[in-house]
Amino acid sequence: xxxxxxxxxxxxxxxxxxxxxxxxxxxxxxxxxxxxxxxxxxxxxxxxxxxxxxxxxxxxxxxxxxxxxxxxxxxxxxxxxxxxxxxxxxxxxxxxxxxxxxxxxxxxxxxxxxxxxxxxxxxxxxxxxxxxxxxxxxxxxxxxxxxxxxxxxxxxxxxxxxxxxxxxxxxxxxxxxxxxxxxxxxxxxxxxxxxxxxxxxxxxxxxxxxxxxxxxxxxxxxxxxxxxxxxxxxxxxxxxxxxxxxxxxxxxxxxxxxxxxxxxxxxxxxxxxxxxxxxxxxxxxxxxxxxxxxxxxxxxxxxxxxxxxxxxxxxxxxxxxxxxxxxxxxxxxxxxxxxxxxxxxxxxxxxxxxxxxxxxxxxxxxxxxxxxxxxxxxxxxxxxxxxxxxxxxxxxxxxxxxxxxxxxxxxxxxxxxxxxxxxxxxxxxxxxxxxxxxxxxxxxxxxxxxxxxxxxxxxxxxxxxxxxxxxxxxxxxxxxxxxxxxxxxxxxxxxxxxxxxxxxxxxxxxxxxxxxxxxxxxxxxxxxxxxxxxxxxxxxxxxxxxxxxxxxxxxxxxxxxxxxxxxxxxxxxxxxxxxxxxxxxxxxxxxxxxxxxxxx
Ligand code: F6R
Numbered sequence: 220x221x222x223x224x225x226x227x228x229x230x231x232x233x234x235x236x237x238x239x240x241x242x243x244x245x246x247x248x249x250x251x252x253x254x255x256x257x258x259x260x261x262x263x264x265x266x267x268x269x270x271x272x273x274x275x276x277x278x279x280x281x282x283x284x285x286x287x288x289x290x291x292x293x294x295x296x297x298x299x300x301x302x303x304x305x306x307x308x309x310x311x312x313x314x315x316x317x318x319x320x321x322x323x324x325x326x327x328x329x330x331x332x333x334x335x336x337x338x339x340x341x342x343x344x345x346x347x348x349x350x351x352x353x354x355x356x357x358x359x360x361x362x363x364x365x366x367x368x369x370x371x372x373x374x375x376x377x378x379x380x381x382x383x384x385x386x387x388x389x390x391x392x393x394x395x396x397x398x399x400x401x402x403x404x405x406x407x408x409x410x411x412x413x414x415x416x417x418x419x420x421x422x423x424x425x426x427x428x429x430x431x432x433x434x435x436x437x438x439x440x441x442x443x444x445x446x447x448x449x450x451x452x453x454x455x456x457x458x459x460x461x462x463x464x465x466x467x468x469x470x471x472x473x474x475x476x477x478x479x480x481x482x483x484x485x486x487x488x489x490x491x492x493x494x495x496x497x498x499x500x501x502x503x504x505x506x507x508x509x510x511x512x513x514x515x516x517x518x519x520x521x522x523x524x525x526x527x528x529x530x531x532x533x534x535x536x537x538x539x540x541x542x543x544x545x546x547x548x549x550x551x552x553x554x555x556x557x558x559x560x561x562x563x564x565x566x567x568x569x570x571x572x573x574x575x576x577x578x579x580x581x582x583x584x585x586x587x588x589x590x591x592x593x594x595x596x597x598x599x600x601x602x603x604x605x606x607x608x609x610x611x612x613x614x615x616x617x618x619x620x621x622x623x624x625x626x627x628x629x630x631x632x633x634x635x636x637x638x639x640x641x642x643x644x645x646x647x648x649x650x651x652x653x654x655x656x657x658x659x660x661x662x663x664x665x666x667x668x669x670x671x672x673x674x675x676x677x678x679x680x681x682x683x684x685x686x687x688x689x690x691x692x693x694x695x696x697x698x699x700x701x702x703x704x705x706x707x708x709x710x711x712x713x714x715x716x717x718x719x720x721x722x723x724x725x726x727x728x729x730x731x732x733x734x735x736x737x738x739x740x741x742x743x744x745x746x747x748x749x750x751x752x753x754x755x756x757x758x759x760x761x762x763x764x765x766x767x768x769x770x771x772x773x774x775x776x777x778x779x780x781x782x783x784x785x786x787x788x789x790x791x792x793x794x795x796x797x798x799x800x801x802x803x804x805x806x807x808x809x810x811x812x813x814x815x816x817x818x819x
Contacts, residue, residue, distance in 0.1 A: 220257060222395070222402035223273045225450060227253050228458075228603050228807065228814045229303075229398065230277030233288035236260075237299035238271035239373050244299050248288035252808070269373055272366050274301035277813035280309070281326030291330040293337030294322055297370045300336065302329040303398055304383040305818050307361035332365055346371045349420045352379050353431050356418070362560060362818065366396060379418045379431075383817045384558045384586060387411040387419060387426055389440075394421050399815075400443050400584070401450050401601055408443040412584040441584055450601045459604035459696075459796055459806045463789070464655060469609040470785065471648035472598035473616045478645050482638035484624045490593035491549075491577060493628045499549040503542065503574070504531040505565040506553035507816070509607040509691065510614060513579075514553050515684035517618035520781045524626040524637065534561040535819070538568035548574040551621065555602065555610040556815040557585025564819065566590055579617045581610050595621060604807045605814045606695055608792050611688065612651065615785050619644055643778065647785050650776050654789045657774070661790045664755065664771055665797035668722055675716065675723045676703035676791075677747075679740050682726035685784045689724060689791030695809050696799035706743040719751035724794070726787050727758035727765055729780045736780070737764070744768045757787055 223234060234256040235248025245265035249255040253275060274289035281287040290299040306312070309328035312335065317323070321334045332355060339351040348369045356365070362382035369375070378385055378396050388395035388403035388410055395403035396419065400410050413419060413428065417436045420427040428436045455461035477485055502521060504514035514531040521529045532542075534552075544550070550569040554562045557580040566576050566587055578591035581599050588594035597613035623644070626637045668674070674693055678686035686703035693701040704713050706725070717723070725744050728736040741764050748754050748768050756769035759777040766772065773790045775783075799806050 220253070220260070220273070221405065222397060223253055223275055225401040225404070226397065226399060227275050228605055230275045230813045231808050232278045232283030233276045233285070234274065235288040235290055236271055236273040237290040237292070237368060238265050238267045239269045239368055239370065240266040242370055242373060244292060244296050244368065244370050246290055246292060246299060248285055248290070250284050250288060270368060270376055272299065272301050272368055272376060279305055279818055280328040287325045287327050289327075289329060291325060291327065291333045293333045295337065298333050298337045298340070298367060300329065300333040300365060300367045302332060303364045303817055304362035306331060306359050306363060308359065312358070332359070336367055340369065348372050348375060349377045349418055349429070350433065352377050353418055353429075353433060356381065356416070356431050364398060374422050376421045377418065378421070380413050381416050382560065382563065382586070384815075385413045385419070386584060387413065387421065387428075389426060393423055394426055396421055399582070401603075404443060404445075404450060405447040408446065409440065410443055410584060411438050411440050412589065414438065414589070439584070443583070445600050450603060457604065457807050459606060459608060462602055462604050462609045463792055463796065465600070466609045466612050466655065466789065467648045467652040469599040469613050470616055470651050472600070473613040474620075474645060474648070475598065477620060478641055482641045484620060484627060484641065486595055486620060486624050488594050488596065489577060489621075489624075491575060495575060496549070496625055496628045498547055499527060499575075499625075500547035502527055502529040502549045502551060503544065503569070504529065504551045504553065505534045505537050505562060505569070506531075507534050507559050507561050509611050509688060510553040510555060510559075510562075512684040512688040512691070513611055513614035513618055514551070515687070516615060516681050516784050517551070517553075517622065519681050520619055521622040521625065523781065524622050524632060524640070525629055526631045527625070527629075534559065534565040537565040544569055544572035544574040546573050546575070550574045550576045551579060551618075552576060552587055552591060553579045553614055553618070554587050555581045555597075555607055555614070557582045557587040558815045558817050559587075560817050560819045563587055563590070577621070579614055579621070581613065602814075605809055605812050606692055606795075606806065611788065612785055616644070616647070619782070640779065640781075643782060647778070647782060650778055650786050651789065653776050654786045658790065658793050661773055661793045662797045664773075665794045666801045669798055669801035671699070671722050673700045673702075673716075673721060675713075675721065676701065676726070677706040677709065677723060677740070677743060678703065678726035679706045679736050680728055681781060681784050682728050682740075682787065685726045685787050685791065686724070688788055689726075689795070692792055692795035693798065695812060696795045696804060696806050697802055698804065698810065699798070706740050709743060710746070714746065714750065717747050717750040717752050721752050722755055723747050723752040724755045724757065724791070727756060727762065729759050729777060729783055730762060731780050737762075741765055741768070757790055
């Protein structure tokens with residue numbers, strides 16, 4: 220149950236467990252959050268002296284009811300199965316099984332696997348659960364991690380994966396399986412990552428990993444560099460609150476060891492040689508959600524510093540539009556979890572087209588970095604709150620590092636210019652700290668707006684993706700209508716939305732350089748204010764030009780425009796979090812969401 224609690228961020232529509240005790244499978248499952256299952260178990264705990272499996276669900280097929288919760292069992296209650304992902308050919312398999320006399324109790328795609336396993340075991344007649352699972356997997360289409368137990372094998376858990384994540388935790392006299400190391404980190408930090416299409420047989424004292432044909436498989440063992448305390452709330456009511464406060468450290472850790480005193484950058488794990496980077500003719504960034512916003516910001520920085528054309532696209536659209544890629548294309552896949560199915564599929568597509576793929580990722584051992592040519596890890600530590608906060612800031616840092624490294628390698632700008640930016644980047648943890656030290660008024664402001672029905676966000680240049688991120692945070696946490704626009708687009712339509720008292724958050728670019736962008740947005744603020752908007756202005760300290768037009772002013776330190784998103788995002792995170800809390804929402808587990816979206 221503690222392991223499940225650590226995985227609950229991945230899905231919280233229902234939860235269930237199955238344990239094998241005295242040769243009997245006992246299953247308990249409940250719709251809703253894990254607390255419901257805990258309460259049920261308090262009344263009726265099965266004797267748990269053997270092995271067990273458990274699951275928290277993010278519903279795909281069938282609503283979140285007790286019946287649809289996992290584990291699922293065959294009709295003789297001999298086999299129990301849990302599953303992440305989607306079995307795409309489940310309808311045909313279900314029909315086949317029904318013709319064979321199987322009675323289904325749920326609406327899930329998962330249940331077919333329990334019946335298929337039982338049928339396979341019956342046909343084989345040898346009780347070889349791993350062999351039966353291999354045969355079943357060969358028949359399945361789609362994405363899955365499957366974990367199964369069999370009443371005749373009281374010491375054995377078997378599992379298989381295709382596209383969805385699965386890691387093994389190796390303990391002493393005990394072993395674990397989970398979709399994320401967080402589940403077993405309290406017991407062991409020694410992990411084994413499972414590759415694509417592999418099956419694992421897990422006993423207390425042995426771990427055997429094979430491919431779907433039963434051949435021994437190659438695996439990578441690694442040691443997790445954080446411990447259980449990093450995934451605790453540490454005195455905060457919500458993980459999200461803690462993770463926002465951890466941002467100076469997360470940003471510093473992502474820079475650590477990568478920036479030399481003389482400005483040289485060391486990005487060893489990138490595994491892309493300078494000669495390969497010099498040959499790059501186009502960069503394509505693919506990502507989803509918040510990671511996509513990091514990618515949008517990266518485009519501005521990379522094109523400016525490196526003078527290489529850079530496109531950015533949501534991963535779910537990418538491979539369906541026949542994009543133009545070749546050996547000279549560098550694809551950068553940004554994913555906190557390293558498991559988002561849309562991004563993973565885009566990575567595979569890009570590699571098929573012979574593009575080089577660099578992953579920017581926070582989770583060691585996850586699928587996307589494993590399948591990429593190189594990786595740059597963000598060192599944000601575990602992020603449990605479903606809404607991305609500290610991982611977004613560290614993604615920005617990683618993107619800037621890649622951009623600056625490329626600029627150094629390709630020498631299109633004067634070294635001094637790039638070194639100056641690197642020095643400013645190295646100073647960002649302190650600036651993040653400064654923003655957090657003065658954030659309280661944002662909390663009060665957010666609480667005063669808890670009755671608003673809509674909030675608009677405006678930005679220009681890198682402030683535009685920041686505005687998009689602010690709107691996304693507000694939607695996912697406060698369940699409010701929020702939209703972001705490039706401020707210059709306003710007059711092309713959205714300005715019609717402005718009415719008396721409508722809160723509009725404006726991210727004002729720094730006054731650096733000629734300040735052209737800055738002056739244009741000051742005009743935009745006046746335009747919306749003249750039409751009744753309540754302007755909430757995020758601007759750098761001492762920017763007196765905005766003062767007359769700001770109904771509410773949020774000041775941030777003055778930093779170079781391209782780096783400003785690292786700090787201008789923070790008030791928006793706090794704004795959304797506080798507004799959601801004022802509405803009584805659970806900011807760690809917002810409705811309908813899951814942190815790692817492992818289905819397409
Ligand atoms: C928003 C959020 C999501 C993720 C998106 C991509 O707060 O967390 O939008 O950013 O699902 O996830 P990763 O980065 O794990 O690929």
